[in-house]
Structure formats: structure tokens, C-alpha cells
Amino acid sequence: MRFSVQFLSFFVLQVEGKEGQTSKNYKHYQTLDEDEYELSELKQFLHAEFTRTAKRKVEKNPSSEQPPTKIGTFLVEPGHELTSNPNFNLFARLRTVDNKEDFKNAGDDLVRSYLDTSSVRGGALIVSQVKLDTHLDDPFVFVMKCDFEKQIARISDERSLISEVEMAISARNMKSIQYPHMPEEGMIEEWELKVHQSSHARYFEDFLKFVTYEQSIPEIVNERVMDYVQTYVEEKWPDASNEERQREEQDLELWAASDKRDLQEKWEPQQVIEAAERIVEIKPEIEIRVKLGDTSVRGLLADFGFRLHIAKLGDHYAMVVEGDSFTFEKGFSPVELLQPDSFENLAQQLIERANRPAEPDDDMPY
Secondary structure (H helix, E strand, O other): OOEEEEEEEEEEEEEEOOOOOOEEEEEEEEEEEHHHHHHOOHHHHHHHHHHHHHHOOOOOOOOOOOOOEEEEEEOOOOOOOHHHOHHHHHHHHHHHOOOHHHHHHHHHHHHHHHHOOOOOOOEEEEEEEEEEOOOOOOOEEEEEEEEEOOOOEEEOOOOOOEEEOOOOEOOOOOEEEEEOEEEEOOEEEOOEEEEEOOOOOOHHHHHOOOEEEOOOHHHHHHHHHHHHHHHHHHHHOOOOOOHHHHHHHHHHHHHHHOOOOOOOOOOOHHHHHHHHHHHHOOOOOOEEEEEEOOEEEEEEHHHEOOOEEEEEEOOEEEEEEOOOOOOOOOOOOHHHHOOOOOHHHHHHHHHHHHHOOOOOOOOOOO
16 A cells, blocks of 8 residues: 555644643644655654554454454434534545645644543644545545653763653554545445554544444344343243342343353253354354363354353263364473273263262362
8 A cells, every 4th residue: 555645734732730630732733735744754753654554454343342443433313414423524624625724724623622532641643634546536534643652762972871852752552543444445434434542541432422333242242142131031931020030130130240150050052052053143253262160161152062062060060172183282291192082981981970979089180
């Protein structure tokens, strides 16, 4: 990808004081046109970031609950156009202006809006209108935020050795907004933008009040599972005033809110398989992660009931994982030399151990 900068405005945000008594100010340093940008030192610092931002991978439904990069969609009321969305209008203005002064003024409006967000930090905010040379004439808008770096020094002379650098910034952990989103090179989605926030703070989401984000895969799965649980409760106890149903609902609420959860032993295996199949339809690669005793198992939810099985073994549990072959990680272990016993023999040994009275060395391996 080759990008050319049409206009770029450089702002510095100053945020001082404690929460509740914060002073927020900004200063416009300079707005550059294409020729001025090409001759500026800023090009060496910034230019690679346009390609890096555009190529950064992002999923409509992320695999984790708090991904650093998201796709946002402008919110509009039914029957209304995109122009009814204030966030869209702000970016559309930056995208369509054709002179330095208008671009600087549009950038001023964006910075003032950004400073209204809670917990905003000081740093450099760079707003640019950029064209993709290889495919499109329609420009993109990039908003890039660099926080101030602490304890930065530069080498000085032989006597003082180093000198302090005020307001140092770095491209490391740079936050960014790209509008419009480009799912593939040369293809744009006018309703979408790409937001990247490398830290846990969600400044851009606070700033983009009229943008929505799709649920992550874990959120979708959690929602589906709770829907199935609610259906199970309603079918088992149709009367909502039933005391047993109320106790069950309370127990399930506590279960759902717990970070570490035990096996509930409520559904038959076929019920679990059917529920899992409907969830896997969303994304076949959805994982299941479970810890049995000190052993962690990570596999595909789609394999439950087929290649991954859970069984009761007396007062304990057993997990059976089947596959075509083993792959061992780095570092040798004697297990790699094993000639496996038959499953029937192993199952018989486990059953016999579960049925005999407990002995002090029962937890020792055979």
C-alpha cells in the first residue's frame, strides 16, 4: 500500500490536575499540505504508520472480549441517513475538505470533542487526510494519538551527558482511528471505521458516542448459553412462582457470575451436544478450555461428544480425548516412549480403582 498525505494537522493536548479538577487544553502546532508534509521531519516519524494501521487485522466479531482493534458502525435511527450521525459528519467533513484552512478548522472541532471525553490523557493528536495511491481517489481520515513518554532523555555533550526531553512522544502503542474501514485493499465500508486502542482505556469509544460495536465471540456464546439455560428452566418449571424454579434461577445466576465454575450436572450429554452445535454454527473454531484437577485441556467445542468426552468415575470425573496422533512440545519426557495400553484395559483399571475402598496411595499413577 502506498499512501499520500493531502492534509495533516498536528495538535498537542495538555491535561493537568487530578480527576474531578482536571484542566484540559490543546494547542494547534501546524497544518501541512501535501508538499509541506513531504519535506517535513514528521514524515519519517509517521508515514509507515498509515500502512501499518490500514493492514492491522480486525474481526467483526472478535475472538476476545476486549480486543485492541475493533470495527465500529455509525448508529442511525431507522429511516434516517448517515448524515444524521454527528460522528459521521465530523469524519465526512475532514474527508472532503480541499484546503488547509478548512481542514485545520475541522481538526479543531474533532480535538475539542475528544477533550470532552473522560480520563483523556495528554499527548500528540495527529489528524490527516490521506489517499491510497494504488486504488482509490476517495481519501481516508486517520486520527493518531501518541501519549507523552516519561523519563526520556537525549544524549547531550561530554559534560552534561544527557538532557531532558520535554513532551516526548513515540509511535509505540499509538492509538488510531481509520475512516472509512477498508476490509480489503481497494474496498471501503462507508458505514464503518476501524478503532485501535492498545491500552485498556477506551478513550476513542468514549469519544465516538454514536458508534456501535459488534459483540465478541465470547459475549455471543455467553448470551446463547444463558438463553438455553433460561429455556431449560422455563420448560422444567412452567410456573414462574414455583419455589424450586426460583432457587434454580438463583443458583444459575451465581454460577454465571463466578469466574471459576464447577460442572453443574444438569443436562444430559445429548442436550449439551445439541446446544454446542448451535453455538459452533456461529464460528466453527470456538474453543473449550477446562481444568480437571491439575490438568488443563484446550480443544474445540465442536469436538465435544465426538472426540472429547466427560464421564463420572465414582466420586471423580474422567475426561477422554481422542485423536489420530500425539504431538509433544520441546523438552523430552518418558511419556513419549509409551506403548499405550488398550482403552478397555485402562477403563477397567479406573473402574476397579473407583470401586475399591480408598487407600493412601490411590492418587498415585499406575
